[in-house]
Amino acid sequence: MNNFFIAQTFGKSSNFTDIPNNLFKEYNVKKGLRNEDGTGVRVGLTRVSDVVGYEIEDGKKVNVPGKLYYRGIEISDLVNGKDNSRFGFEETSFLLLFGYLPSKKELREFTSLLCEHYNLPDEFLEKNMLRTPSRNLMNSLQKSILALYDYDEDADNTDPYQTLLKGINILAKLPSLAVYAYQCKIHHYDRESLIIHYPKPEYSMAENILYMLRKDGSFTQQEADLLDIMLMIHADHGGGNNSTFTNVVISSTGTDIYSSSSASIGSLKGPKHGGANIRCSEMITAIEKEIGVKATEAQMKTVIHKILAKDFYDNSGLVYGLGHAVYTVSDPRADLLKVCCEKLAKEKNREDEYEFLTKFEKVAKSCLAGNGKSLSNNVDFYSGFAYNMLQIPEDMYTPLFVCSRMAGWLAHNIENKMYDGRIMRPATKYVGETIPYRKREER
Numbered sequence: 362m363n364n365f366f367i368a369q370t371f372g373k374s375s376n377f378t379d380i381p382n383n384l385f386k387e388y389n390v391k392k393g394l395r396n397e398d399g400t401g402v403r404v405g406l407t408r409v410s411d412v413v414g415y416e417i418e419d420g421k422k423v424n425v426p427g428k429l430y431y432r433g434i435e436i437s438d439l440v441n442g443k444d445n446s447r448f449g450f451e452e453t454s455f456l457l458l459f460g461y462l463p464s465k466k467e468l469r470e471f472t473s474l475l476c477e478h479y480n481l482p483d484e485f486l487e488k489n490m491l492r493t494p495s496r497n498l499m500n501s502l503q504k505s506i507l508a509l510y511d512y513d514e515d516a517d518n519t520d521p522y523q524t525l526l527k528g529i530n531i532l533a534k535l536p537s538l539a540v541y542a543y544q545c546k547i548h549h550y551d552r553e554s555l556i557i558h559y560p561k562p563e564y565s566m567a568e569n570i571l572y573m574l575r576k577d578g579s580f581t582q583q584e585a586d587l588l589d590i591m592l593m594i595h596a597d598h599g600g601g602n603n604s605t606f607t608n609v610v611i612s613s614t615g616t617d618i619y620s621s622s623s624a625s626i627g628s629l630k631g632p633k634h635g636g637a638n639i640r641c642s643e644m645i646t647a648i649e650k651e652i653g654v655k656a657t658e659a660q661m662k663t664v665i666h667k668i669l670a671k672d673f674y675d676n677s678g679l680v681y682g683l684g685h686a687v688y689t690v691s692d693p694r695a696d697l698l699k700v701c702c703e704k705l706a707k708e709k710n711r712e713d714e715y716e717f718l719t720k721f722e723k724v725a726k727s728c729l730a731g732n733g734k735s736l737s738n739n740v741d742f743y744s745g746f747a748y749n750m751l752q753i754p755e756d757m758y759t760p761l762f763v764c765s766r767m768a769g770w771l772a773h774n775i776e777n778k779m780y781d782g783r784i785m786r787p788a789t790k791y792v793g794e795t796i797p798y799r800k801r802e803e804r
């Protein structure tokens with residue numbers, strides 16, 4: 362829609378609607394819920410996970426290498442401790458939801474509960490997905506979660522235990538919902554053959570994703586292991602990340618888990634949050650096309666300055682995969698992924714691309730530091746390369762984030778219901794004038 366009248370009126374409206382920037386300071390309003398030093402405004406207490414990117418010493422923020430803890434356990438210990446287990450993500454989900462690491466028997470029972478809920482309701486695929494394919498898989502996931510509401514006779518029950526059961530059901534179904542959304546999209550829009558593999562009960566979530574995505578359903582254990590790790594490291598990130606906070610805000614009104622999960626997916630889709638994994642991958646492809654994988658540091662600098670000048674790729678001025686609201690020096694998940702990528706790149710003969718990425722990361726950080734912005738990389742910097750080496754299509758990157766982060770959303774949703782529960786209702790300061798109403802004929 363392009364409407365001249367609306368465009369003109371919109372231009373004129375700024376005379377009446379403008380909010381001068383200095384008022385934010387005057388009224389102590391914290392843009393982005395961030396304090397002056399960049400630290401986040403505290404909006405809750407949690408025991409689900411901790412994200413550490415700085416410490417406060419003598420009232421001052423001191424940047425430190427990043428650490429991430431799920432229920433007190435460091436993410437690197439969880440990943441390294443997984444060993445050859447095929448069910449790292451299932452174990453992680455148990456930990457986030459119940460607060461402790463499961464025994465072998467508990468993990469077996471939890472895993473079989475998930476398996477029992479892998480399948481979609483009868484005709485769900487035909488009615489809700491095949492007939493209404495979406496160009497965007499995140500939109501499709503939102504629609505599917507809301508459609509699941511109609512298959513639950515007690516959908517509005519928000520009791521914490523009932524929420525847990527409903528959430529586990531959603532978690533178990535997400536791999537099918539995400540992969541089928543992709544298959545329906547490429548069938549409808551790209552005229553490709555429709556491939557529907559039903560999830561196998563003996564497979565883990567990671568194995569099923571690879572099985573359902575690939576035409577011949579084949580994958581190696583090593584590939585499933587990497588995807589399992591990817592799901593583990595994306596599963597939670599404190600209560601303040603935008604999609605989790607969204608979940609809790611929505612849920613504090615007393616609405617159901619289907620509504621709050623769908624809202625979280627809407628949040629995660631954004632390119633400054635989960636959607637950054639697709640943007641980062643596209644950006645790197647565009648840069649490699651422009652200067653080649655053997656590019657020099659000088660060539661990289663030129664492109665980075667073009668990005669920062671909003672003159673390259675999506676013209677946003679952002680180098681995707683860099684920067685974080687909490688991490689300042691490093692993101693522990695990016696460090697873990699970097700190691701995985703290095704190993705896999707060697708095996709897949711893609712060392713050139715790996716070298717390009719590591720060099721680009723260094724050069725981009727130094728360019729931004731030159732502009733007075735000392736930024737950490739984030740989980741999205743290497744995740745696209747890892748997914749690409751697993752032959753996972755770009756469209757699926759953010760939906761896979763959903764498959765994983767649902768565990769964290771659910772854990773925080775339940776925690777908030779149990780220990781806070783008050784409707785979230787912050788305040789805004791009215792900075793307009795009060796004016797008398799003027800009759801139409803007098804205007």
Ligand SMILES: CC(=O)SCCNC(=O)CCNC(=O)[C@H](O)C(C)(C)COP(=O)(O)OP(=O)(O)OC[C@H]1O[C@@H](n2cnc3c(N)ncnc32)[C@H](O)[C@@H]1OP(=O)(O)O
Nearest residue numbers: 632633634635637678679680681682683684685686734739
């Ligand atoms: C799963 C996740 O959600 S991880 C994050 C994924 N997102 C991305 O990779 C997108 C790129 N990064 C960003 O947009 C930001 O770094 C965010 C959204 C992640 C964090 O935002 P904030 O906490 O508001 O950023 P922060 O306060 O650290 O930024 C400070 C300055 O650096 C700039 N900056 C931050 N990140 C970047 C970046 N990647 N590229 C260019 N400039 C950046 C900001 O624009 C800001 O500039 P200004 O002071 O001139 O306005």
Ligand SMILES: O=C([O-])CC(=O)C(=O)O
Nearest residue numbers: 598601602603686687740
């Ligand atoms: O914590 C944040 O702001 C972003 C996030 O979810 C993540 O990095 O996984």
